[in-house]
Structure formats: C-alpha cells, structure tokens
Amino acid sequence: xxxxxxxxxxxxxxxxxxxxxxxxxxTVRAAAAYSPDLVRTLLSLYVGQAGPEVGRSEPVKPGSSxxxxxxxxxxxxxxxxxxxxxxxxxxxxxxxxVDRAWRAAHLxxxxxxxxxxxxGTARRREANxxxxxxxxxxxxxxxxxxxxxxxxxxxxxADMLREFAALxxxxxxxxxxxxxxxKNVLVQTEGSARTYSMVDLDGVHPLRRVTRRRILFHMKxxxxxxxxxxxxxxxxxxxxxxxxxxxxxxxVREALRPSGHS
Numbered sequence: 001x002x003x004x005x006x007x008x009x010x011x012x013x014x015x016x017x018x019x020x021x022x023x024x025x026x027t028v029r030a031a032a033a034y035s036p037d038l039v040r041t042l043l044s045l046y047v048g049q050a051g052p053e054v055g056r057s058e059p060v061k062p063g064s065s066x067x068x069x070x071x072x073x074x075x076x077x078x079x080x081x082x083x084x085x086x087x088x089x090x091x092x093x094x095x096x097x098v099d100r101a102w103r104a105a106h107l108x109x110x111x112x113x114x115x116x117x118x119x120g121t122a123r124r125r126e127a128n129x130x131x132x133x134x135x136x137x138x139x140x141x142x143x144x145x146x147x148x149x150x151x152x153x154x155x156x157x158a159d160m161l162r163e164f165a166a167l168x169x170x171x172x173x174x175x176x177x178x179x180x181x182x183k184n185v186l187v188q189t190e191g192s193a194r195t196y197s198m199v200d201l202d203g204v205h206p207l208r209r210v211t212r213r214r215i216l217f218h219m220k221x222x223x224x225x226x227x228x229x230x231x232x233x234x235x236x237x238x239x240x241x242x243x244x245x246x247x248x249x250x251x252v253r254e255a256l257r258p259s260g261h262s
Contacts, residue, residue, distance in 0.1 A: 006111070006175040007206035010103055029102075030120035039120035042067055042136050046077045047124070066139060074139035075119055080202070081132045097202035098123075098133040104201035105137065111174040113167075114197040116140055140197060143186035147225040160187075160194070161232055165239035167196050168218055172210045178203040182221045212248075219255035227258045 028036045028043075044050040045057050045067050055069040057077075064078040080097045098121050105118035116137035123133050146164060151157040167185065171177070178184065184200045198204075208214070219236075222228070228236065233256035238244050241252060 006107070010100075010107055010204075010206040028120065028122050031106075031118045033117075034119050036120065039122055039136055041069070042075055042077055042119070043122045043124065043134060045069075046079075046134070067136075074141065076116060076137045076139050078135050079132055080134065081130070096133060098135050100205060101135050101201040104204040108176065108198065108201070108204070111176065112170055113174070113176065114195055115201060116197060116199060135202075140186055140188055143188045143197065145183055146185045146187055146196070147183060149187035149189070150226050158232070158235060161226075161228070161236050162239045163194065163196065164222070165236045168215075168222075169240050171198075172215060172218075175210055176204060177208040177210045177214055178205075179208075179217075180221075181218050182225050212251075216251060216255040219252055223256045223258050228256050230257075233257060 028039050030036045030039050041050065041054065045055050046065055048057075053070060055067060058066045058068075060066050060076070063081075064076065067075045067077050069075075102118055102121055105115050108115050116139075119136040119138060121133065121135050123131060125131055146160075150160050164182075164185070168181070171181070178198070178200070180200065180203060181198075184198060184203070186197045186199055188195045188197070222236070223233075233253050234244050236256055237249055237252045241249055243249055244253065
C-alpha cells in the first residue's frame with residue numbers, strides 16, 4: 001500500500017466500516033468481537049464506580065490501567081483528557097487521538113503490523129464539563145518494551161536487532177510513521193518465537209509522511225535507547241536496506257552510532 005493510500009484509508013476510518021456504521025455515536029463503541037456493555041463496565045471499573053466483585057484496576061502509568069474482570073479477562077485502559085480547544089475540533093472532525101488509535105488498531109494488522117486488539121472506546125463528561133475519551137485494548141501478557149527486552153549481548157541480541165530493523169522497514173514501506181517508535185514496541189516471547197506489537201497508536205498520524213529525515217530519526221532513537229556497536233549498526237543497516245553500500249546506507253549507519261542522537 002502506498003503512503004497516500006494508507007493516509008486516505010486512515011483518515012476516512014475504513015479499517016472497520018461495519019463497526020463504524022453500527023456505532024456512529026462515539027459515546028461508546030465496541031469492536032466486532034466485543035459489546036458496548038463490556039466497554040461501559042471497563043469504564044466504570046477504571047473511574048472507580050465499580051466494586052471489587054466486578055474486577056480490579058492496577059495503574060500502569062499515569063492515565064492508564066491494567067483492568068482484570070472477575071471472569072479473568074484482562075484489558076488495557078487509557079484515558080485521553082481534553083487539554084486545549086484543538087481537541088474539541090478534532091473530536092468534531094472524528095480525528096481525535098482516540099479516533100486515530102481506534103482506526104490504526106484496525107488498519108495496521110492488514111499491513112502485517114501487530115497491535116493489541118482494539119476492544120472499544122468511550123467518552124465521558126467530567127464534573128467540570130470537560131470531555132475525556134478512553135481506549136480499551138486487550139492486555140498483552142508478559143509484554144515488555146523493546147529496549148528492555150533486548151539482551152545486553154549474545155546471538156539473541158543480534159536476532160532481535162534484525163527483527164526490529166525488519167519491523168521498521170515494514171512500517172516505513174507501508175507509509176506508517178509514529179514519532180516514538182522504539183519505546184512503543186512491546187515484545188512478547190513464547191519459546192523461541194517473538195511477537196512485536198506497536199502501542200500508543202494515537203501517535204500514528206496519517207499526515208506524517210515517511211521522509212528520509214524521519215527514518216534517520218528512528219535510527220537515532222534506536223541508537224539512543226539501545227546503544228549499538230559498529231557491527232550491530234551494520235547488521236541493522238543491512239536488514240533495513242538490504243545493503244551497507246552507498247551514501248544512504250552510510251547516513252543510516254552514522255545515525256545508528258550512539259553519538260548520532262541529539
């Protein structure tokens with residue numbers, strides 16, 4: 001898919017047309033495999049209006065929680081508060097951060113990119129009259145951020161760097177760009193198999209084109225969070241570009257040097 005094609009589908013929300021037709025009102029909407037009642041229950045649990053018989057809420061970081069229902073089902077729940085008037089306009093145009101994350105969660109799997117499955121979204125008017133939006137996704141058990149999951153040394157480190165380079169290549173060739181890519185990729189390991197999932201999908205904005213400058217920014221990010229040796233930089237460059245020769249490859253290798261981050 002071309003970058004233009006991705007941007008157009010993303011903006012129009014065509015990743016889940018049946019869901020969008022069924023739930024035109026953004027107050028509460030649910031993915032095809034879930035119900036609006038479940039989303040309402042998760043919201044009640046998150047804001048403290050549901051008792052322990054319903055489940056429990058464990059903060060992950062400010063503005064998000066790990067929710068576990070009495071049934072044992074687990075979810076990730078994140079809030080998106082109104083911070084300025086521009087957020088009101090985005091909601092009116094249906095391109096708010098929640099809308100972007102919702103659509104990206106439906107579209108990216110069609111591009112071969114893993115994400116936590118979307119469960120639903122909710123909108124709630126606070127006591128002061130402001131609007132807060134929420135996104136619920138499935139909980140990725142045992143998932144950790146890529147820089148944390150990456151071993152300090154050994155053959156597994158080299159394999160994971162190649163796999164991450166392949167993920168970056170897939171994102172960029174699909175026209176998908178999110179600024180904070182490296183720390184927003186979670187890794188799940190089962191045996192010798194690893195799954196890389198993109199999170200914080202509200203950062204996947206359709207108007208952010210994949211330019212050479214942005215590609216180099218991701219390479220600098222990788223070098224910042226996961227300092228690489230010269231050989232590792234060569235491995236990442238070769239996996240990403242298919243070669244280590246030429247001016248563009250030299251620019252990528254230079255960005256992968258630890259000193260390349262600013």
